[in-house]
Amino acid sequence: MNETLESIEQKAIDTVRILAIDAVQKAESGHPGTAMALAPMGHVLWMEAMNYNPENPDWANRDRFILSAGHACILQYNFLYLTGYDISMDDIKDFRQLHSKTAGHPEKHLLKGVEVTTGPLGQGFANGVGFAIAQKYMAARFNKPQFNLFDYKIYAICSDGDLMEGISAEAASLAGHLKLGNIIYLYDDNHISIEGDTDITFTDDTAKRFDSYGWHVQELDDGNDVKALSKAINQAKEETDRPSLIKVRTHIAYGSPNKQDTGEAHGSPLGEDEVKLVKQNFGFDSDSKFDVDEEVLNLYRDAGKKGVKKEEEWNQLFENYKEQYPELAKEYEQLTNGNLPDGWEEELPVFTPGEKMATRKASGKTLNAIAAYLPNLIGGSADLAPSNATELEDYESFSANTREGRNFHFGVREHAMGAILNGMALNNYLIPYGATFFIFSDYMRPPIRLAAIMKTRPILVYTHDSIGLGEDGTTHQPVEQLIGLRSVPNLMVIRPADANETAHAWRVAIQHSEGPVAIVLTRQGLPIIDQEKYVKADALEKGAYILSEADDEPEIILIGTGSEVQLVIATQEKLKEQNIAAQVVSMPSWELFEKQEDDYKEKVLPKTIRKRLAVEAGSPMGWCKYVTDEGTVIGVDRFGESAPGAELMEEYGFTVEHIVEKAKALLS
Template sequence: MGNIDTKSVNAIRILAADAVQKANSGHPGLPLGSAAMAYELWAKHMNHNPKNPQWANRDRFVLSGGHGSTLLYSLLHLFGYGDLSIDDMANFRQDGSLTPGHPEYGHTVGVEATTGPLGAGMGMAVGMAMAEAHLAAVFNKDDFKVVDHYTFVLGGDGCMMEGISSEAFSLAGTLGLGKLIVLYDSNKISIEGSTDIAFTEDVKKRFEAFGFQTLVVEDGNNLEEIGKAIEEAKADTTRPTMITVKTQIGYGCPAKMGKASAHGEPLGADNIEALKDFLEWPSKEPFYVPQDVYDNYKAIADANSKVEENWNQQFAAYSEKYPNMRDLWDKYYDKNAADQLIDDEEFWKYEEKADATRNLSGVMINRIKDRLPNFVGGSADLAPSNKTNMKDAGDFSKNNYAGRNLHFGVRELAMTAISNGLMLHGGLQAYVATFFVFSDYVKPMARLSSLMGLPLTFVLTHDSIGVGEDGPTHEPIEQLAMLRALPNFSAFRPADATETAAAWFYAITNKKTPTALALTRQNLPQLAGSSKEALRGGYVIADSTKETPDAIIMASGSEVSLSIDAKEALAKEGIDVRVVSMPCMDVFEQQSAEYKEFVLPKAVRKRVAVEALSDFGWGKYVGLDGAYVTMKGFGASAPADVLFKKFGFTVENVVNTVKGIM
């Protein structure tokens, strides 16, 4: 059976295979092939403390190939994380269990990120490494390195095929993130068979082109060879490292080794027995682990707890010598720091002039920057247009990790994954930005933001046909409906300065929900009726003189002022309407039934929605007796004022639409 290290590696394999078999569902191939590299890393080269999984200076590990979740669950169980029991292993993929099909952040102690969409973990790992570099630049002193840890990410051929990994690692190489180490589980198998059918590139050369140190481990079961490569990776402080570890998918199962059939289905009872024979496992009983293996893992965990104890002593000495830095540290990690801005008059102040909400957002970003020292963010090469640059905050780069302005290049998908990683790391409050129409590139990773409960902020400018001359490729139509459809996601489309400030306040004070701000390029007037009530998602911005309005006009963003103008025109014809500003349907839906009835009384069935976007989603407010002034198709290329008139966003059309349902 071999020494204790071999037995400890095989325990990972046995638990993973048994869990998949009992569930009759899952992916045994990756855990069987990668067990050795995972054990070598966790047992001998990674600083982590199962007794305190949230230790700030722990090394991070992301399983980007999240389908191989039983590899991670086996490690967490064997090391004693969060009392993840053998019963939890036996309840793999069952309702309410701590071992769901893919790792879920916040659900299982020790899981650093929700992974499953291949390549996403690669992007998040880059973000974690960027966070470490930034915090180290801010807090470390010559005599104290209080931020000093690595980010490890493990994934296979699928992660490398996904475009997001190339986007993220191109940036990682540019930034010289020397504490990022990628473990490439290279088994040359995907679901359809050999990777030769669709993936023959030289991955190593690709990473060399990105600016990575590249290393190769020829035998994925050779712990000594794996360990040597990890230490060589750590020794290069100026470049991230990619270690190609050549493995056999389904290792240990004679009938499945090296075959695609090992990837995503249970091995079968006979093959499980053959696996245990091959590995010389001392029992055929499911989920059996010898006591000496548990003892080995416990000894390693106990040793790691001492590493944290040493860090705690160092941090105490650091805090005593540098009290101002300790105060700053506490501000970085204070999740309630932004709450006080509700009464900050300067934060809510604005000039009485027409302005684009993207410009107003830029003002807010710089106000937040001065109030929250851990506020970082940037754009996918559009900061001048998105108005997302923080003045005098420096640019995060290989030569200045202390910079707070992040430059993601034209990489919207990776930008969002990376920023999820920034938020997952802890200590930072991040935002990302691009044109609203390109939220299509952002959305898959925004979905993970929602799943993980990360309050990442999305600045999405050029929010409608108001983009104008750039034409339909750059004019969002259905994108707001897409974001409104996301669970646990708040999509704001503010109408003026006050609503823009409210959207930003909501975004940076939220603890569990990502927020998007859809912002105009064109100037909008400051509205007399706008207020902090925008924080309720929807409110009465211009009311009727009657207790029961003749009709209600509902709008968001640039169409709110249009709706108010239409209200005034209707009044001249004896029709008394209420105008409701709906900057965020998601937040409005969270209000009490009484408040929603006050804003949109059920007795008033004559309702019109006005929004220069798709009408999808407005139906629940418009009802059967209402009407829409919205987009029915894509936009066109022409000046914005021409397009608004062309597509019916005029006072005359809104008035006629209201009269048409009276």
């Protein structure tokens, strides 16, 4: 590299630093120090390491970049602007302001070029493992000799905080086990956290730790050494059998005379006086703001334009692929366009009344019935597949040696599983699912919330849904989890009443494209509702429906979900014997019901019938919206106990006799 080009590149790196401190200072909020330290790292990534196309941020074979250290987002915004994405200098100036593209942490739905919403530390780290799994599966399914369609890499920048979080340990362990050599993570080892030097809490030998996980580890002493960074990334690219971690010693707020290497530079503006000193230190006009020299802008814009040609070459490759492999090409185009194969719903099983069947078992049967028709449906369990009934019987397990496998083994890693599912879902081809006991959804709350924010569509399978699971006792018996998940915006929760509602819960979940879906299932067997006698289960798509009408004008509406629907059906019969007309509503999903037209809602829950009784083996919170001030709820407002499930249900009031008694009390 000649001296002139080197000086331009150094000016470009310093421009990124200055833009960062200007944006944070104008916002009077943000994290300037990390962006200042990481400018050389970002420069190498966007100038030479990554394949991307600013004119089409969704190019299928682009490398994925994840800023797991999401607090440093102004760094990412600066490079997106400089390389030519749909972000302006006004957007940089609008950092952290209302309705801005440039939020305080990266948000996928606000800005093209942001691959995933990060911020809660460790999430991006684990998302990247999901991205990497998706690439390996896509390559195994679609790549052919002379047609290497999907060979992209997953890059991420992670921080000390990311590596402190337990989720990163879970995800790193799995990534090493699966030998995901398409991962290249750069670890910003700046020794600083909000409370001061990281040695007050964090003295791990991270290199040894990641080596023990099976990662390829490199250590760099100087985060400003662009040539060393470039060399290390190239070595990581050559390592295809292990994920790579490049540990880079950096200095937070590099170039700040008074705040470099201080905790103060982590999450606060430098201050006007210090900003001027930094600009002087780097040879910039101390009074100018948001200045980008034309040669710097041209340097980065030229780097961005390289991706246009790369995508053109890929598009031609795909056109040739379509001629030789038309069926696979059709499958890829159909599914990535959001369309499902014709007629797949016809494969949904129909269960006939007879023996009892747990909805978890019905879920497993449904998965196996439709799997062959949905090649993008892939998933597994957090070491509970036999209990969750999530194994696809005709398919192998995804592993380091079998990338086309469709059964996933996440291990006892619920938190990482949730974030990995998010990364897989963001692939745009896959519909991933992951399962565990319902109580352990608590371990997954951060990735559930992020999936809901991004409106990505992992399917979350939660079994053992109530005190009805029995002997495992209070630690395993969900009480507050249903209302907890229902409180998450954009998350659809479905608790089916029997095997047929379960089959249609899967239909709805697979067709749903605007956020995650949680299917909540029983351990215990439930009667299969007679669809000749009662309304058919495909009405589940409405969220709530009149399962059984009253013979006369109803005096009371009985509402049930999940395993309790069988009880309200039996209660209806008992009340009928006493000349009390009751109408039964199955309400598997509040969220689906709220999407319906007002006329339909009025039909199911008419305002003229104020006497309503809801029955659900979970917290009664939230039901007031549906039972009105003249109704009541039979729920669970205390923790469970260890005992056979049937005994517990009786102890807690989930019997026909008790429901009849409550109904009559409402009517008296």
